[in-house]
Amino acid sequence: MRVMTAELIxxxxxxxxxxAARAIxxxxxxxxxxxxxxxxxxxxxxxxxxxxxxxxVAAQNVDxxxxxLKAASATRVPLWPISRGKNLGYGGSAPVQAGAVILDLxxxxxxxxxxxxxxxxxxxxxxxxxxxxxxxxxxxxxxxxSVPGNSWGSVAGNAxxxxxxxxxxxxxxxxxxxxxAVLPDGSLVRTGAxxxxxxKAFHVTHNSxxxxxxxxxxxxxxxxxxxxxxxxxxxxxxxxxxxxQLPEADDIAKGIALFQPLRQRGIIDHDAAWVSYVGIAxxxxxxxxxxxxxxxxxxxxGREIRQKLGIGWWNAxxxxxxxxxxxxxxxxxxxxxxxxxxxAAPDWLTWRKGDDFGLSRAGIPSTRDMMMIDWYGGRGxxxxxxxxxxxxxxxxxxxxxxxxxxxxxxxxxxxxxFGVGGRQTVAVNEILYDRDDSDQQRRVNALFEALxxxxxxxxxxxxxxxxxxxxxxxxxxxxxGHALRRLNQTLKDALDPVGILAPxxxxxxxxxxx
Numbered sequence: 001m002r003v004m005t006a007e008l009i010x011x012x013x014x015x016x017x018x019x020a021a022r023a024i025x026x027x028x029x030x031x032x033x034x035x036x037x038x039x040x041x042x043x044x045x046x047x048x049x050x051x052x053x054x055x056x057v058a059a060q061n062v063d064x065x066x067x068x069l070k071a072a073s074a075t076r077v078p079l080w081p082i083s084r085g086k087n088l089g090y091g092g093s094a095p096v097q098a099g100a101v102i103l104d105l106x107x108x109x110x111x112x113x114x115x116x117x118x119x120x121x122x123x124x125x126x127x128x129x130x131x132x133x134x135x136x137x138x139x140x141x142x143x144x145x146s147v148p149g150n151s152w153g154s155v156a157g158n159a160x161x162x163x164x165x166x167x168x169x170x171x172x173x174x175x176x177x178x179x180x181a182v183l184p185d186g187s188l189v190r191t192g193a194x195x196x197x198x199x200k201a202f203h204v205t206h207n208s209x210x211x212x213x214x215x216x217x218x219x220x221x222x223x224x225x226x227x228x229x230x231x232x233x234x235x236x237x238x239x240x241x242x243x244x245q246l247p248e249a250d251d252i253a254k255g256i257a258l259f260q261p262l263r264q265r266g267i268i269d270h271d272a273a274w275v276s277y278v279g280i281a282x283x284x285x286x287x288x289x290x291x292x293x294x295x296x297x298x299x300x301x302g303r304e305i306r307q308k309l310g311i312g313w314w315n316a317x318x319x320x321x322x323x324x325x326x327x328x329x330x331x332x333x334x335x336x337x338x339x340x341x342x343x344a345a346p347d348w349l350t351w352r353k354g355d356d357f358g359l360s361r362a363g364i365p366s367t368r369d370m371m372m373i374d375w376y377g378g379r380g381x382x383x384x385x386x387x388x389x390x391x392x393x394x395x396x397x398x399x400x401x402x403x404x405x406x407x408x409x410x411x412x413x414x415x416x417x418f419g420v421g422g423r424q425t426v427a428v429n430e431i432l433y434d435r436d437d438s439d440q441q442r443r444v445n446a447l448f449e450a451l452x453x454x455x456x457x458x459x460x461x462x463x464x465x466x467x468x469x470x471x472x473x474x475x476x477x478x479x480x481g482h483a484l485r486r487l488n489q490t491l492k493d494a495l496d497p498v499g500i501l502a503p504x505x506x507x508x509x510x511x512x513x514x
Contacts (some may be wrong), residue, residue: 008235008513013075014054017101020071023055029058029107032490039104040085042094044373044381044453044465047443048332051094051467053080054103062188062226068103069187072500076353076512079103080502081224083125083157084264088150088370089382089430091467096504096512103224106154108397111135112227113203116142120203120231125156129365143232144362146170151365156228160218162464164419164426167363168269168321169233176214179229183286184496189223203229220488221502222495236321239361240331244338245312246274247385249404253397255314256420258341260391264422267330269321271426274314275420277451281305281413282372293420297413319361324352329447378434383444385429385451387460395458399427402454404477407431410447411440452476467504474507490512 005209009276014105015384021030022175031040032055042051054077059065072079078100085093085106091103109126114135121132136143148158169175176233194202206212215309217225246255255274262268278297283291290308291301306312317361320327332350338345347411351360357362373380389395396418407414412431419426429451433444455461456476465473477484488508493499497508 007434008097009077010219011052014077014099014101017071017075017077018055021068021101022308025057025073026068028031029060031056031058031104031210040093040104041392042092043379044089044092044383044435045094046445050098051091052098053093053095053102054099056093056104058104058107060499062182063224065103065105065108065224066184066186066188066390069182069184069501072101073305073498075102075183076428076498078500078503081105081155083160084128084152086128086150086153087157088152089160089384089466090464091174094467095502096470097502100503101134105224105226108226109405110471114139114143117172118204119143119234120229121155122178122203122227122229123155123186124227125154126150127155129155129363131155133363137246141357141362142234145232145365146172146175147363147365148172149369150287150367152370155230156225159228159230160225161216163364164271166270166317166319167233167361168275169231170270172230173215173218176208177226177228177231178216178229179214179217179221179225183223184498184501190227191217204259207369219506221505221508222491224501229461233321235353236323237320237349237353238324238327240320240324240327241351241361242331242334242345242346244316244318244343246343247274247312249313249400250397252314252400252418253342253393254343255316256391256396256418256425257393258337258343258421259420260393260418260425261317262334262337263391267333268318270317271337271419271421272316273417273428274316275417276415277302277306277309277311277313277315277432278375278415279372279417280311280315280412281309282375283368284309286338286374286377287413288377296408296411323360324350336352372415372430375415376434376437376440378436381433381435383431383433383448383466384464385431385448386462386464387427387455388424388463389427389458389460391423391425395423396427399455399458399460400460402453403429404448406454407448410450412445412447413442427460470504472501 041048080095080100082093082101105125108124110124110447113122129147146167146169148163162173179196193199193209259272290305335345404414415430417428433440460471461476498514503513
């Protein structure tokens with residue numbers, strides 16, 4: 001792991017940047033006290049100092065963002081942009097580069113447009129999932145959102161980090177259409193059809209003239225996104241929901257084999273996830289609610305948890321959306337496939353327009369999933385390890401066995417999930433820990449490093465990772481002597497020759513820090 005230190009940032013240059021920042025945004029939106037630095041740190045990090053920011057400056061509009069980037073270029077002070085800083089488990093608001101200044105965009109929180117006829121919204125980076133949900137609710141829910149587990153976060157930021165949700169539009173990055181961004185030199189650009197002055201098709205087509213830049217701003221440090229178009233789902237006439245369980249750990253291959261062809265054929269229109277019982281239990285309460293012992297959770301205790309909560313070793317929820325006659329036909333196909341696979345398929349729960357909206361399986365934002373961090377007690381923490389692999393039952397079973405053995409080797413309760421697509425499966429592994437337990441933190445770090453290497457040897461790689469591991473994960477993309485890294489660096493140095501924007505993000509370092 002590369003550890004960057006604040007000493008690499010020239011303190012005289014930093015002082016000049018703070019002066020410039022105050023002139024741009026005013027004293028009230030410059031935060032550089034010790035308490036400010038701590039408030040922007042990643043409280044789930046193993047070592048706060050390795051990613052400690054120098055402070056933060058908050059922009060309220062595009063012109064301020066442009067001027068702050070120009071000031072950073074003039075003083076060579078690196079900036080780390082955040083939308084809302086709620087990227088919990090991946091670094092929160094903290095930078096990779098210690099000593100960088102946080103560029104806080106949370107005050108840029110306008111919903112610029114909701115187009116109900118064409119099904120999209122346009123938001124600034126500070127708009128949260130709660131904000132967008134409330135706005136749509138006031139309109140009568142003409143469009144439905146997809147939401148991740150942690151809805152405190154930014155709609156735009158989550159999409160740019162390739163976050164996902166369990167709804168038809170759950171591949172959030174794929175729904176991005178049309179971006180406005182400020183480049184490191186302060187230039188303002190709009191992508192795709194938005195590059196036409198007064199362009200009318202900015203947020204309705206991915207197929208414009210020339211290279212497609214929307215995705216190049218995902219998980220990169222090539223610019224600061226200040227406006228983002230996102231496609232939303234038209235409100236369906238009905239939804240249907242099915243709860244499925246697999247009783248044994250080794251049943252995961254059966255679960256992957258069930259969902260993959262249904263997903264590929266479009267019978268299921270979103271990636272459906274199998275979640276292990278520890279994951280379900282962690283949403284209910286801490287481990288001490290179920291078992292008081294030390295060390296790994298014994299299988300006997302796990303069996304009692306499953307019996308108490310009425311869940312399987314693996315658990316899934318399938319949701320269907322659309323006209324009732326259409327989704328009812330799909331439901332019959334899914335139930336028949338489950339029964340043919342030896343998986344019990346109970347009755348479906350049906351919601352119709354006019355019913356209690358809370359039963360709709362819509363994208364209703366919540367922070368319930370964050371309860372999981374209390375699993376071990378103390379000051380809870382979590383970190384996610386999420387490689388992407390083919391939707392192949394045998395490979396998934398091997399990945400599960402390999403990963404679970406590593407969890408047990410390092411004394412951590414296994415909490416896994418497999419989000420099954422038609423071609424790819426995301427093997428989500430949540431690693432829960434107590435931040436007050438230094439030995440457990442050491443073991444979690446060793447576990448994560450082992451998982452990176454194991455998965456690389458199996459031919460897979462993570463799609464998203466914590467700031468501690470951005471370099472090691474980037475190292476695993478090693479075809480042709482890390483040709484992709486060289487391509488990223490070439491583009492980075494062209495757009496950001498001074499190297500001031502989010503150095504180290506996704507392992508992309510500008511020349512001055514390489």
